[in-house]
Amino acid sequence: MNLKIYLGMLHQAEQTLAESFRQVAEGHGAEPDVHFLCRTLAGQCDRHGELLHPVLQRYGESREDNEPERLHAEGLSTTREGPVGLLRDLQDLYLLASLVDITWTMVKQAGSALRDKELLEVVAKCDAETAIQLRWLQTRMKQAAPQALVAAR
Amino acid sequence: MVDRIANIWGSRTPYARDGLWPVRVDQVLDDGVAEADVDRWVQSACVLCSNGCACDIAVKDGAMVGIRGRAQDLVNHGRLGPKGLFASRQGVSNKDRLISPLVRDNGQLVECDWDTAMRRIVDRSRSLLAERGPLSHGFYTSGQLFLEEYYALAVVGKGGIGTPHMDGNTRLCTATAAAAMKESFGADGQPGSYTDVDSCDALFLYGHNMAETQTVLWSRVLDRIAGPDRPKIVCVDPRDTEVARHADVHLAIRPGTNLALMHALVREILARGWEDTGYIRDHTRGLDDLRKAVEPWTAEAAAATCGVPAADIREAARIFGTSDRIVSTVLQGFYQSSQATAASCQVNNLHLLRGMLGRPGCGVLQMNGQPTAQNNRECGADGDLPGFRNWENPDHIKELARLWDVDPMTIPDWAPPTHAMQIFRYAEQGSINFLWISATNPAVSMPQLPRIRDILTKPDLFLVVQDLYLTETAQYADVVLPAAAWGEKTGTFTNVNRVVHLSDKAVDPPGEARSDLDIFLDYSRRMEFTTLAGAPLLDWTGPEDAFEAWKNCSRGRPCDYTGITYDRLRGGSGIPWPCNEDHPDGTDRLYGDGVFPTDPDYCESYGHDLLTGATVGAQAFRAQGPGGRAQFKTAPFHPPHEEPDEDHPLRYTTGRTAYHFHTRTKTGRSRPLTNAAPRAWVELAREDADRFGISEGDLVRVTSRRGRIEVPARVSGIAPGTVFAPFHYGYWETGGSPGPHPTAANELTLTEWDPVSKQPMFKNAAVAVEKIGDATGPAPAPTTTASRPAMAPGATPVPATTGGDAAQATETPGAEPAPRFPDAINAREGSQR
Ligand code: SF4
Numbered sequence: 001m002n003l004k005i006y007l008g009m010l011h012q013a014e015q016t017l018a019e020s021f022r023q024v025a026e027g028h029g030a031e032p033d034v035h036f037l038c039r040t041l042a043g044q045c046d047r048h049g050e051l052l053h054p055v056l057q058r059y060g061e062s063r064e065d066n067e068p069e070r071l072h073a074e075g076l077s078t079t080r081e082g083p084v085g086l087l088r089d090l091q092d093l094y095l096l097a098s099l100v101d102i103t104w105t106m107v108k109q110a111g112s113a114l115r116d117k118e119l120l121e122v123v124a125k126c127d128a129e130t131a132i133q134l135r136w137l138q139t140r141m142k143q144a145a146p147q148a149l150v151a152a153r
Numbered sequence: 154m155v156d157r158i159a160n161i162w163g164s165r166t167p168y169a170r171d172g173l174w175p176v177r178v179d180q181v182l183d184d185g186v187a188e189a190d191v192d193r194w195v196q197s198a199c200v201l202c203s204n205g206c207a208c209d210i211a212v213k214d215g216a217m218v219g220i221r222g223r224a225q226d227l228v229n230h231g232r233l234g235p236k237g238l239f240a241s242r243q244g245v246s247n248k249d250r251l252i253s254p255l256v257r258d259n260g261q262l263v264e265c266d267w268d269t270a271m272r273r274i275v276d277r278s279r280s281l282l283a284e285r286g287p288l289s290h291g292f293y294t295s296g297q298l299f300l301e302e303y304y305a306l307a308v309v310g311k312g313g314i315g316t317p318h319m320d321g322n323t324r325l326c327t328a329t330a331a332a333a334m335k336e337s338f339g340a341d342g343q344p345g346s347y348t349d350v351d352s353c354d355a356l357f358l359y360g361h362n363m364a365e366t367q368t369v370l371w372s373r374v375l376d377r378i379a380g381p382d383r384p385k386i387v388c389v390d391p392r393d394t395e396v397a398r399h400a401d402v403h404l405a406i407r408p409g410t411n412l413a414l415m416h417a418l419v420r421e422i423l424a425r426g427w428e429d430t431g432y433i434r435d436h437t438r439g440l441d442d443l444r445k446a447v448e449p450w451t452a453e454a455a456a457a458t459c460g461v462p463a464a465d466i467r468e469a470a471r472i473f474g475t476s477d478r479i480v481s482t483v484l485q486g487f488y489q490s491s492q493a494t495a496a497s498c499q500v501n502n503l504h505l506l507r508g509m510l511g512r513p514g515c516g517v518l519q520m521n522g523q524p525t526a527q528n529n530r531e532c533g534a535d536g537d538l539p540g541f542r543n544w545e546n547p548d549h550i551k552e553l554a555r556l557w558d559v560d561p562m563t564i565p566d567w568a569p570p571t572h573a574m575q576i577f578r579y580a581e582q583g584s585i586n587f588l589w590i591s592a593t594n595p596a597v598s599m600p601q602l603p604r605i606r607d608i609l610t611k612p613d614l615f616l617v618v619q620d621l622y623l624t625e626t627a628q629y630a631d632v633v634l635p636a637a638a639w640g641e642k643t644g645t646f647t648n649v650n651r652v653v654h655l656s657d658k659a660v661d662p663p664g665e666a667r668s669d670l671d672i673f674l675d676y677s678r679r680m681e682f683t684t685l686a687g688a689p690l691l692d693w694t695g696p697e698d699a700f701e702a703w704k705n706c707s708r709g710r711p712c713d714y715t716g717i718t719y720d721r722l723r724g725g726s727g728i729p730w731p732c733n734e735d736h737p738d739g740t741d742r743l744y745g746d747g748v749f750p751t752d753p754d755y756c757e758s759y760g761h762d763l764l765t766g767a768t769v770g771a772q773a774f775r776a777q778g779p780g781g782r783a784q785f786k787t788a789p790f791h792p793p794h795e796e797p798d799e800d801h802p803l804r805y806t807t808g809r810t811a812y813h814f815h816t817r818t819k820t821g822r823s824r825p826l827t828n829a830a831p832r833a834w835v836e837l838a839r840e841d842a843d844r845f846g847i848s849e850g851d852l853v854r855v856t857s858r859r860g861r862i863e864v865p866a867r868v869s870g871i872a873p874g875t876v877f878a879p880f881h882y883g884y885w886e887t888g889g890s891p892g893p894h895p896t897a898a899n900e901l902t903l904t905e906w907d908p909v910s911k912q913p914m915f916k917n918a919a920v921a922v923e924k925i926g927d928a929t930g931p932a933p934a935p936t937t938t939a940s941r942p943a944m945a946p947g948a949t950p951v952p953a954t955t956g957g958d959a960a961q962a963t964e965t966p967g968a969e970p971a972p973r974f975p976d977a978i979n980a981r982e983g984s985q986r
Contacts, residue, residue, distance in 0.1 A: 001157050030579070032905045037765055083582060096249070135767035146317075146568045151288035151584040 002117050003136050005112045010103045011052055011061055016075040017096045018045035024089050027079025031086060034140065038093075045100075048126040061065040083148035085140060094137045101130045155964050156827045158956025161811050161937055162372045163964055165667050166378035171352050171513070174373050176967020181238045182211060191219065196723060198228075198646065198654035199237035200297055200639045201244075201814045203327075203365040203521035206233055206647025207300040207727055210242065210640055210659045215973035217242035217660055225972050226504040226726045226751035226981060228347060228652050231965075233694055234368030234897060236814055238962050239826050242640060244819025249622055252664020253634035262623075263694060267665065267675075270632050274589075277681045279613045281587050282314065287565070291318035291576045291585040293594035294534050294933070296444040296523025301699035303525075303532035305673040305691060307539050312557040313690050316586060318566035321535040321759050324573040325913060329488035331537070332910035333497035333519055333531050335758040336786045337505070338744070339605070339751030340541045341530055342711045344504075345480060345516020346729070348974060349885030350374055355476035357469075359500055360411065360486015361520060362689030364395030365811035365938055367649075371395070374390040381864035385476065387469045389414065390486055391806065392836070392877060393870030394939040402469045406652075407460040408806045409793030409917035412492040412727065415499035416790060418470050420447040422506055425515030427474030438777065439785035443502060458790070460872070463721050465805045471504060477513030482885050485522065485808060489918040493908035495763040495788040496861035510743035517634035518649060519676070523815075531712045532703065536570035536911070539703075540710040545771055548754070556706055558684035560722040569768070571601075574904065581608045589617040591669060592636065596625035597816040597883030600902035600913045601859050606890075618951045619672060623715040623817055628889045636669050637662035644670065644696045645722065651729040653714065655722035670696055708733075710744075711750055711757075725816025726977040738975035744783075752780030762946030763788035766908030778943050792919045795903055797874070801857060801919035803841065804875045807898040808916075811938050813881040821886070825960040833864040833882035834932040838873040838924065842866065849942060849951065850928030852894075852962040857920045860900035864891075866922075867932035870943045876920055879940075 025038035075096065079089050104127040111119035155163060166175040166671060182188065194209035207226030207945065209879070211219030220241050224231040252271035256260040280291045292310050294303070301400055303321075311947075331341045338344070350356070350373050364371040377384055378399055387401035389411070397403040422428055423444055433440055451469075456463035473479060482505060487496045501517055509515040523525055533539035542549035544566045554561035571579070576600070579585040609616060609629040618630035627633050641662040649654045667675075674691055680689035693699045697719055707714045707730075717733035718738070718881045725902045732739040750756055759774035761767060763786055777784075797804055812830040813820040820826045835855055845852055853866045857877060863879065871877055878898040884890055899921060906913045931951040936938040941949045972980070 016845075032574075032903075033908065036905060037908065040791060050543070068231050083584065090634075132765060132767050135762065135770070136765035139765075140766045143569050143571075143575075147288055147579055147584050151285060153583060 006103060006107050006110065007056055007059055008061040010065045010100070010107055011049060011056060012063060012097065014045045014048045014098045015036060015105055017100055018042045020075040020093055020096055021045065022074045024079055024093060025087065027087055032083065033130070034086070035134065043131070044129050048129070051122045051126060056121055081145050083152040087148045090137055090141045090144070094134065094141065097130060097133050097137060101127065101134060104130060110128045154961040156956045156960050157238055157962045158825050158954065158960040159937065162237055162366055162375055163232065166376050166380045166966065168376055170354065170382045173971035173973055174230050174351060175969050176224045176231045176969065177187070178222050178967065179238060180219065180221035180965070181234040184699045186213060186218045188359055195642065195657050195659035196223070197656040197659070197769060198727065199233065199241055200524040200646070201240055201819065202367055203523055204228065204236055204369050205524060205646065205652060205654055205727070206369050207654055208233060208237060214421065214657050217246055223299070224707045224967050224969065225977060227647060227974055228718065229726060230971055231967060232369045232372055235812060235826065236820060239960065240814070240820045240823040243823040245621060245638035245640060247822045249662045249664065249822070251621065251623060251633065252469060252666060254635060254665065255633040255897060257631045262630070270634060271675055271679055273632050274617055274676065278587060278680060284584070287314045287316040288318070288584065288731045289586050290314055290316045291580065291588045291594065292534070293573060293576060293588060293590045294321045294529065295594065296521070296526035296529055297592050297621050298525060299642070299646050299696070300525070300703060301644045302534060302669040302673060302773045303529050303909060304536040304539065304699055304703045305670055305693070307533040307689060308557060309673055309677050309682065311533065311564050313677060313680065315563040315565055317568050318571040318576050318579065319536070320571065320573040320576055321529040322573070322598060322909060323523065323526040323535050325531045325598060326485070327475055327488070327526040327530070329481070329493040329497050329523060329907060329910040329914040330519035332494045333501060334492060335764065336498050336760050336784065336909070337501035338783050340711045340747045340757035340908050342541070342743055343518060343650050343696055344510050344743045346739055347373065347490060349480045350377060350517035353384050353478045353480040354514065355387070355472050355479045357387045357473065357479065357481040359481060359483045359633050360397050360488070360490065361482045361484035362392070362394045362396055362808065362939060363482060364389060366484060366522070367520070367811060368811055385472050387472055391602045391875045392939045402465050403471065404461045404465055404469060404929040406631040407872070408804045408875060409486050409491045410459040411475070411490055412499065413450060413455045413790045414461070414466065415767065416447040416450035417445065417452050417466050418473060419499055419502055419506065420450050421452060421467060421470035421501065423447070425474055426464045428506040429508035431818045432747070436782055437505050437748070437785060437968030443785040443787055450790070454624045461743040464750045478512070478515050479504070479507070480518065481507045482513065482518040482520055484520040486916065489913055489914060490915055491705045491793045492788060493907035494792060496733055496761065503548050503785065505783050505785065511742055515960050516742055521649045524648070525919065526648040527651070531707070535903050536572050540706050541712055542710070543759070545768070547758055558686055558802050559689065559690070559722060560685065572906070573910060574906050574913060577608055579613050579772070580611065583613055586613055587615045588681070589619070590626060591619040594624045594626045594816040594818060594883070595897065596629065597897050598880070600899050602897055602899045604696045604904065605862050619669060622885070624816070625883050625885055625889050634672055635664065635666040636698040638671065641666070642668035642670070645700060647730070652727040653717055653722065653730060655719055655726040658966060667894050670699060673878065680844045709875040724973055724977065724981040728978055736977040745765050748781045749783045751782060751784065754781065760784070761909045763909055764791070781917070794905060795917065795919050801921050803920050803921040803922060805855070805857060805878070805901055806875060806916040807878050807880045807902065809881065810879050810935060810940065812866050812935060813879070814884050815881065817881045825956045827829045829954050829956065830933065832933040833862070833879065834867045834934040834940070836867045836869040836871045836877040836934070836940055837865055838867055838871050838875070839945070840873045841922070841939040842868045845922055845924065846936050847922070847924050849948065850931045851924050853922050855901060855920050855922050857901035857918050860895070862895050862898065863898055865928070865932040867934040867940050868943050869940055870982045876922060880915070887954065908915050951953040955961050
């Protein structure tokens with residue numbers, strides 16, 4: 001079943017997002033809200049991985065997708081500096097979290113077709129948290145953008 | 154005569170449930186002044202805490218010579234506390250007052266005239282606006298101005314300049330009260346009333362040392378306790394406060410774990426079936442999510458996290474679950490600790506679960522710290538919009554624009570309002586270059602002071618400070634503006650339970666000092682801010698014009714003032730808003746009908762996710778269904794981010810003492826108050842003191858990752874593992890900066906804030922304590938308060954705190970019956986004496 005490709009993608013994407021949240025937390029210690037929340041949200045992503053575990057065991061997990069990866073979502077290797085740097089790092093997180101979000105949605109579609117209650121429960125819990133992660137990133141970016149793009153030197 | 158330093162709450166006047174709190178008029182006159190010598194009494198209310206005790210100021214030969222409580226007022230029934238009695242006028246009639254503007258020339262602050270000072274401000278303001286735009290400007294104001302002044306500042310900042318960078322030190326004291334009410338009920342607005350104290354049979358105080366923060370409200374509680382059918386008292390506080398000593402259950406919680414405790418209380422109510430299913434069905438939404446969130450939090454689980462016995466948690470829950478009428482009050486122990494909004498919302502949730510709102514004796518008081526914090530929230534000189542309008546609702550923005558006749562695009566609704574900590578961050582990064590600070594002292598009151606001092610001294614920051622004295626903050630300013638104080642200007646303000654008072658001008662300000670309102674109006678005129686029609690943006694000539702304009706702005710909003718006039722406020726009691734055609738005598742308590750301001754078109758906020766602070770947004774909020782219902786909101790518990798470790802083994806918390814207010818700008822100038830609590834100290838539990846070899850009065854160094862203080866130790870009844878420092882003690886008497894022994898509690902605190910209310914966390918940090926010098930006497934901490942010593946057996950007793958001759962006040966039992974709502978609103982004294 002090709003679902004295992006998507007489960008693999010999802011697992012990978014959650015891991016990448018967790019690492020990137022940690023990266024941003026460490027790189028932006030002078031923004032305490034970003035610092036502490038990114039650490040909390042990284043923990044959420046870790047838990048999503050754990051919750052996925054039983055599902056992965058049942059369906060398997062393929063990290064070897066036959067399709068070539070055209071869009072690389074590799075996560076953040078370093079963080080940027082300054083107000084615009086913060087904005088761009090948050091925006092990168094936003095893209096990664098969006099990838100996680102849409103992948104959960106596709107996994108949910110498959111779970112519905114399979115009538116897999118256990119899978120759907122995992123999706124409901126995790127995807128709701130991912131949605132809030134996205135909303136927080138958007139809230140924080142909207143706050144930062146005017147100052148970073150207009151007033152910062 | 155009563156020594157009101159030794160006896161903070163005065164003599165008891167017991168009363169029974171559903172009775173009226175008896176009148177007792179407290180009064181002090183200067184030495185040598187008899188009542189017959191007083192030329193006139195001028196009506197006012199005290200501005201030394203959020204209680205808003207109504208008072209009359211005695212005036213003789215153009216000077217304030219005494220004060221007495223107003224018998225006919227619904228708030229205090231004639232009483233005043235030590236700060237009101239001994240610091241109201243003593244705190245402002247002082248030789249140190251600023252009497253002339255100052256500007257910085259060649260690095261020195263030098264006296265100048267108003268024109269020079271204002272021109273300097275306006276020149277810098279204009280050039281920055283031209284060059285960098287409104288985002289270069291920030292305003293950081295207070296919880297101690299008058300309503301009219303906040304509204305002027307709000308119109309200038311939001312309608313004239315158009316900057317989102319406006320906040321008040323209310324961010325440090327009441328932001329969470331407002332946030333919790335917005336999340337639960339849809340808008341700010343205190344549900345309960347002080348009259349609920351008269352009728353309750355259980356009183357829960359969450360992180361609220363009422364005995365020291367609002368001493369007169371505590372007198373009311375003490376009089377119920379002394380009455381025939383005392384309410385049960387439950388206290389959540391790590392210190393052995395006066396409240397704790399009267400409590401039936403004292404939960405001496407570990408700082409930083411409030412939400413875990415609250416989850417357990419909610420869970421217990423649900424598990425025992427003590428909830429009111431009818432009320433929940435008709436008036437709330439979101440119970441399922443709440444139930445899920447609290448499920449893991451058994452009393453045992455919370456006991457392990459919070460460090461209190463599970464049986465006590467169960468007993469507290471039983472009292473909440475089975476009492477007929479319950480009042481809860483919440484303050485800084487929740488607001489300034491981790492997960493502030495989530496923990497405070499759980500208090501609202503408990504009341505919603507039991508339908509304990511809007512009836513006599515059933516109320517929530519999400520307290521304020523400062524006397525006029527409420528008005529800053531209403532008028533929008535902080536991170537709110539005037540009239541509790543919703544910055545995410547375009548119709549509300551248009552309404553304001555119409556009201557002010559400005560382009561809606563001027564009003565900064567395109568970004569969330571910038572909270573104080575972020576304003577300072579932008580100043581640190583150099584994108585805010587103009588910061589105007591009025592009536593507050595961030596150089597002592599903000600967290601992590603070494604950092605704040607660096608920001609205030611940045612060469613690229615133009616700093617305007619407007620205050621009564623040359624505070625620690627004013628010493629860093631480029632321009633210092635001398636402001637008129639309480640008693641020297643007219644205006645209104647509103648206390649915790651929505652009661653509006655008028656404070657009339659009693660005497661002239663010293664020297665060249667001007668009211669904050671006049672200063673803001675002058676700035677607006679000089680900046681030539683205009684309406685779309687070309688008229689001056691602010692054409693008010695005095696406070697009453699401002700009040701009338703504000704009434705217009707408040708029309709139809711939850712804080713509707715349209716039925717209040719200066720005349721109605723003179724001679725009788727203060728009036729609780731909303732006061733309008735529907736409620737001509739004001740409103741004692743809100744939500745009696747169970748209808749909440751959550752209508753999407755009306756609400757002040759669409760709400761947030763309480764864990765992250767992510768906004769819910771209009772669409773998602775509307776999708777939850779029609780308005781009118783209160784919302785159960787919560788978040789998962791998260792341990793504090795800084796926990797004790799090997800290097801910093803103790804938990805650190807900060808707070809106030811009964812004898813001082815804030816950074817002692819006023820109370821530090823009152824001899825009786827200063828004698829009672831002259832210098833800084835820290836409190837330690839006996840077992841921690843023993844562990845570190847510390848005795849009463851020893852000089853200790855307290856160190857966190859950010860800094861250190863060096864002050865004498867008081868061994869007190871505080872929970873083991875926790876260290877407390879009062880936050881009042883800065884450096885204005887000793888040259889303005891920390892000398893070899895720093896004393897300001899905020900040298901140690903960390904820069905972190907609640908994700909929703911953005912209130913900084915002053916109440917959890919990890920510290921180490923070591924002895925650095927032997928005692929030369931007991932610590933300079935009062936013995937009459939939570940800092941009472943826990944004596945080691947056989948030790949020399951610490952002398953009791955007394956006030957002596959300078960602290961004598963009269964307490965006169967009322968001849969007339971106590972004021973009652975609503976009759977008191979229209980009762981008038983014959984004329985002002
Ligand atoms: S309780 Fe507060 S308002 Fe009342 S007298 Fe004391 S300080 Fe003033």
